[in-house]
Amino acid sequence: MTGSLGSGPEARALLRDRLVAAGHQIDSGLPGIYGxxxxxxxxxxxxxxxxxxxxxxxxxxxxxxxxxLMSRETFERTDYLESFPNxxxxxxxxxxxxxxxxxxLATRESGADWAGRLTPSQATLVPAxxxxxxxxxxxxxxAPVRLDAxxxxxxxxxxxxxxxxxxFRIHEEIYLGTEDGALDHRDRWLAITRELMTDLGLVxxxxxxxxxxxxxxxxxxARGQREDALKFEVLTHVYDDAPTAIASGNAHRTxxxxxxxxxxxxxxxxxxxxxxxxxxxxxxxxxxRHGMDLGSWPAQVRTLLGV
Amino acid sequence: MTGSLGSGPEARALLRDRLVAAGHQIDSGLPGIYGxxxxxxxxxxxxxxxxxxxxxxxxxxxxxxxxxLMSRETFERTDYLESFPNxxxxxxxxxxxxxxxxxxLATRESGADWAGRLTPSQATLVPAxxxxxxxxxxxxxxAPVRLDAxxxxxxxxxxxxxxxxxxFRIHEEIYLGTEDGALDHRDRWLAITRELMTDLGLVxxxxxxxxxxxxxxxxxxARGQREDALKFEVLTHVYDDAPTAIASGNAHRTxxxxxxxxxxxxxxxxxxxxxxxxxxxxxxxxxxRHGMDLGSWPAQVRTLLGV
Numbered sequence: 001m002t003g004s005l006g007s008g009p010e011a012r013a014l015l016r017d018r019l020v021a022a023g024h025q026i027d028s029g030l031p032g033i034y035g036x037x038x039x040x041x042x043x044x045x046x047x048x049x050x051x052x053x054x055x056x057x058x059x060x061x062x063x064x065x066x067x068x069l070m071s072r073e074t075f076e077r078t079d080y081l082e083s084f085p086n087x088x089x090x091x092x093x094x095x096x097x098x099x100x101x102x103x104x105l106a107t108r109e110s111g112a113d114w115a116g117r118l119t120p121s122q123a124t125l126v127p128a129x130x131x132x133x134x135x136x137x138x139x140x141x142x143a144p145v146r147l148d149a150x151x152x153x154x155x156x157x158x159x160x161x162x163x164x165x166x167x168f169r170i171h172e173e174i175y176l177g178t179e180d181g182a183l184d185h186r187d188r189w190l191a192i193t194r195e196l197m198t199d200l201g202l203v204x205x206x207x208x209x210x211x212x213x214x215x216x217x218x219x220x221x222a223r224g225q226r227e228d229a230l231k232f233e234v235l236t237h238v239y240d241d242a243p244t245a246i247a248s249g250n251a252h253r254t255x256x257x258x259x260x261x262x263x264x265x266x267x268x269x270x271x272x273x274x275x276x277x278x279x280x281x282x283x284x285x286x287x288x289r290h291g292m293d294l295g296s297w298p299a300q301v302r303t304l305l306g307v
Numbered sequence: 308m309t310g311s312l313g314s315g316p317e318a319r320a321l322l323r324d325r326l327v328a329a330g331h332q333i334d335s336g337l338p339g340i341y342g343x344x345x346x347x348x349x350x351x352x353x354x355x356x357x358x359x360x361x362x363x364x365x366x367x368x369x370x371x372x373x374x375x376l377m378s379r380e381t382f383e384r385t386d387y388l389e390s391f392p393n394x395x396x397x398x399x400x401x402x403x404x405x406x407x408x409x410x411x412l413a414t415r416e417s418g419a420d421w422a423g424r425l426t427p428s429q430a431t432l433v434p435a436x437x438x439x440x441x442x443x444x445x446x447x448x449x450a451p452v453r454l455d456a457x458x459x460x461x462x463x464x465x466x467x468x469x470x471x472x473x474x475f476r477i478h479e480e481i482y483l484g485t486e487d488g489a490l491d492h493r494d495r496w497l498a499i500t501r502e503l504m505t506d507l508g509l510v511x512x513x514x515x516x517x518x519x520x521x522x523x524x525x526x527x528x529a530r531g532q533r534e535d536a537l538k539f540e541v542l543t544h545v546y547d548d549a550p551t552a553i554a555s556g557n558a559h560r561t562x563x564x565x566x567x568x569x570x571x572x573x574x575x576x577x578x579x580x581x582x583x584x585x586x587x588x589x590x591x592x593x594x595x596r597h598g599m600d601l602g603s604w605p606a607q608v609r610t611l612l613g614v
Contacts, residue, residue, distance in 0.1 A: 026371060026443065029378035030429055035439060038370035063345035064333060067474040068375040068459060071336035072422070081415065085401040085408050090422045091432065092399045093463045094392040098522040101392050108388065115379070115397045115427030120420060121463065122337055123473065125398065132342060136333065152375060152459065156400045156428065166430065167374040215405040 005288060007241035012161040015238065015288055019162055022292035031158040032166030036280075039294050039307070043283045046305030048171045050200070051277055052148060054192045059146060061173070066132040066151035068125060068167065074135050075124040077259045083213050083221065087155040089125035092118035125154030129172045130274045134260040137176055141262060141270050144177025146185070150279075162284055163244045169279040175272060176262060182251050182273035186232075189275030190249040193234050197246065201301050202236045202285055209233040209248065238288045246282045249275040312595060314548035319468040322545065322595055326469055329599035338465040339473030343587075346601050346614070350590045353612030355478045357507070358584055359455060361499045366453060368480070373439040373458035375432060375474065382431040384566045385438050390520050390528065394462040396432035399425035432461030436479045437581045441567040444483055448569060448577055451484025453492070457586075469591055470551045476586040482579060483569060489558050489578035493539075496582030497556040500541050504553065508608050509543045509592055516540040516555065545595045553589045556582040 005011040019025035026035030036044070055061065069091065075081070081088060092115060094104065100117070108114035126132060129151030137145060150171050158166055175185035190206060197204045209231045210222035225231055230251045235243035250273060256262065257269035264270055290297040294307055312318040326332035333342030343351070362368065376398065382388070388395060399422060401411065407424070415421035433439060436458030444452060456479050465473055482492035497513060504511045516538045517529035532538055537558045542550035557580060563569065564576035571577055597604040601614055 023369075026373075026439075028374075028376070028439070029381055029442065030376075033374055033376050033378070033430065035374070036372045038372070041372045062330075065343045065345070065348045066333075067335075067340055067342070069335070069337075069340050069461075069474045071340070074336055076415075081421070082412065085403075085411060088401055088425075089428070089430075090399040090425055091461075091463075092397040092427060094395055096392075098524075101522055104392060105389065108383075113427060114388070118395075118397055118427070120399060120422030120425070121396070123340065123396075132333075132335070135336065154376075154398075156398075167376045215408055 005239055007239060009160065011239040011241070012163075015284070016160070016162045018292055019284070019287060022287075024287060024292065025162060030166070031160055032164060034162075034165065040283060040287075042307045043286060043294070043305055044169070044279050046307050047200075047277065047279055047282050047286075048150060049306060050304050051171060051173075051193065051196055054196060055148070055173075061146040061148045063148040064133070064150075066126065066129060066149060068152035068154065069123045070126045070132055072122045072124050074131070075127075077135070078127075078131050078256070079259065080127050080131070083211070083218065084127065086214050087127060087157060087212075089154045089156055091121045091123040091125070093121045095119050126151055127155065128153055129170045129276065130174045130256075130272075133174055134176075134256045134262065134272070137270075138261045139263070141176060141264060144175065144181050147174040148172075149174060163238055163281055165280055168281070170276045171279055172274045172276040174274045176257070176270050178264065179253075179271045182271035186249040186251050186273040186275055190232055190234065193247045193249070193275060193277060197234055197236065197282070199300070199304055200282075200286060201289055201298055202246075204234050204236045204246075205243065206232055206234055209245065236285050238285050244281065244285070245278070246285050247275070247277045249273070312546055314546060316467065318546040318548070319470075322591070323467070323469045325599055326591070326594060329594075331594060331599065332469060337473070338467055339471060341469075341472065347590060347594075349614045350593060350601070350612055351476070351586050353614050354507075354584065354586055354589050355457060356613060357611050358478060358480075358500070358503055361503060362455070362480075368453040368455045370455040371440070371457075373433065373436060373456060375459040375461065376430045377433045377439055379429045379431050381438070381442050382434075384442070385434075385563070386566065387434050387438070390518070390525065391434065393521050394434060394464060394519075396461045396463055398428045398430040398432070400428045402426050433458055434462065435460055436477045436583065437481045437579075440481055441483075441563045441569065441579070444577075445568045446570070448483060448571060451482065451488050454481040455479075456481060470545055470588055472587055475588070477583045478586055479581045479583040481581045483564070483577050485571065486560075486578045489580035493556040493558050493580040493582055497539055497541070500554045500556070500582060500584060504541055504543065504589070506607070506611055507589075507593060508596055508605055509553075511541050511543045511553075512550065513539055513541055516552065543592050545592050551588065551592070552585070553592050554582070554584045556580065
């Protein structure tokens with residue numbers, strides 16, 4: 001275990017510098033977009049496998065892997081644009097011919113923004129792993145569904161804090177079914193995740209939380225989410241001044257059930273919940289806690305991660 | 308080994324249907340963007356590990372992992388926009404406040420394209436894994452560099468052919484150094500890759516190739532690349548009518564050395580080359596060849612892949 005990183009911007013810069021000096025974080029030139037070392041990737045995969053190993057015996061959920069892009073049609077059905085426009089990413093592409101290409105290059109040559117000549121495509125960046133999933137369950141659910149999913153996600157919140165990334169992976173345990181089942185799933189996986197993080201040597205707390213809903217209307221949504229205790233976060237003190245969320249559990253009520261037309265056998269919209277681990281946030285927290293050299297990590301932690 | 312898929316659009320649809328029915332390909336609603344099964348992911352990781360196992364003993368290259376996004380500044384330095392504008396992707400984001408958000412949602416409500424109200428960010432999708440790498444070697448190279456890199460790439464070429472994806476991974480062995488060293492690296496890894504694919508049960512050929520340079524000027528660039536035998540592809544007949552490239556080796560001459568200011572100790576620009584494996588293309592070719600059930604694959608192939 002290494003010493004405290006301290007507080008404020010200096011603490012964020014210190015963690016960043018240590019990750020970069022050890023080769024675990026490879027800068028792209030943009031904040032929040034980082035390459036990773038082989039040791040870092042081994043830790044990342046180890047976190048995911050350690051979480052999966054804690055699924056109850058016999059549950060054997062379907063396991064899906066998702067790429068960083070999804071269709072705009074699916075994206076729109078999640079209402080993400082209403083709640084988190086500032087975090088959204090749409091892929092712009094070029095669909096011209098030789099003449100338009102010449103104009104594109106001339107625009108660039110002139111110093112103006114050539115990307116303004118591109119056209120929005122039907123692909124968006126994926127905001128959360130579970131958003132890939134719901135479209136596959138439109139219709140009547142004969143029985144509750146449990147899914148284990150890993151996906152690459154995007155949130156446009158560039159930051160000098162290495163804990164806050166623009167592109168990163170979220171591992172999720174997702175449930176679709178009844179209201180009680182959804183709450184039970186969230187609470188069970190929150191407990192499992194809290195225990196896993198503790199076993200990995202992190203000091204964590206679980207607290208009620210809200211998603212960062214946008215704007216004036218968003219403040220009301222955030223307050224309602226807290227009052228109804230729908231979202232909880234697993235937090236750890238990477239820095240002294242404020243804890244950082246490394247995992248969360250979220251009950252969505254019938255939000256996705258209604259929007260994607262997923263119903264229970266009685267015709268009511270399905271409830272859903274998910275429990276997600278921020279893979280790179282957790283890895284960063286482990287490097288901050290145990291040091292940049294995997295070889296000096298506690299044996300129990302290395303065994304749990306298989307590194 | 309399963310029977311031939313045949314030719315034409317039917318063959319492409321047949322492979323797609325088989326991958327989907329087996330659960331290995333999970334549709335996103337957009338062509339070229341697919342989720343994957345756990346078995347598929349195990350094959351994908353097995354391909355990468357099998358390639359890495361063939362590095363010469365003691366070479367021990369640095370191993371880097373890259374996310375799907377890179378900075379526009381780096382992207383521009385590769386000249387990708389000149390040569391492949393049609394494959395390019397830039398991330399559009401929303402940077403307004405409450406009023407602009409209301410306008411964004413009103414635009415969407417009206418049926419017009421709300422994404423037209425977004426702003427290009429400084430992030431682009433990554434076209435090729437090695438493009439992440441060069442910026443880290445600006446300056447004088449004291450000795451040649453070998454890198455093993457895995458990255459998520461983007462090419463805007465949506466297609467009903469499941470072999471042609473919009474988002475996918477490329478595993479690359481990258482070299483930076485002398486002209487002879489670059490050609491030797493490319494040729495050695497082409498031979499290694501060809502042998503690996505053969506050992507995996509694929510019938511492959513290696514042929515000179517060209518990148519899909521855009522437009523009228525692109526035809527001249529493509530011809531020059533072929534005449535100078537800079538690029539080779541490892542091809543396999545997934546379909547009867549035309550082979551598909553699953554890997555390639557590319558000598559870049561001093562293109563990246565010049566554009567990224569990478570020089571040899573004598574002051575001359577560095578040469579570079581890379582040998583890349585299309586991870587999902589190779590996995591698809593294996594499923595097409597050996598069938599959708601991993602359990603029935605030849606023992607030698609399963610051993611090589613560790614599945």
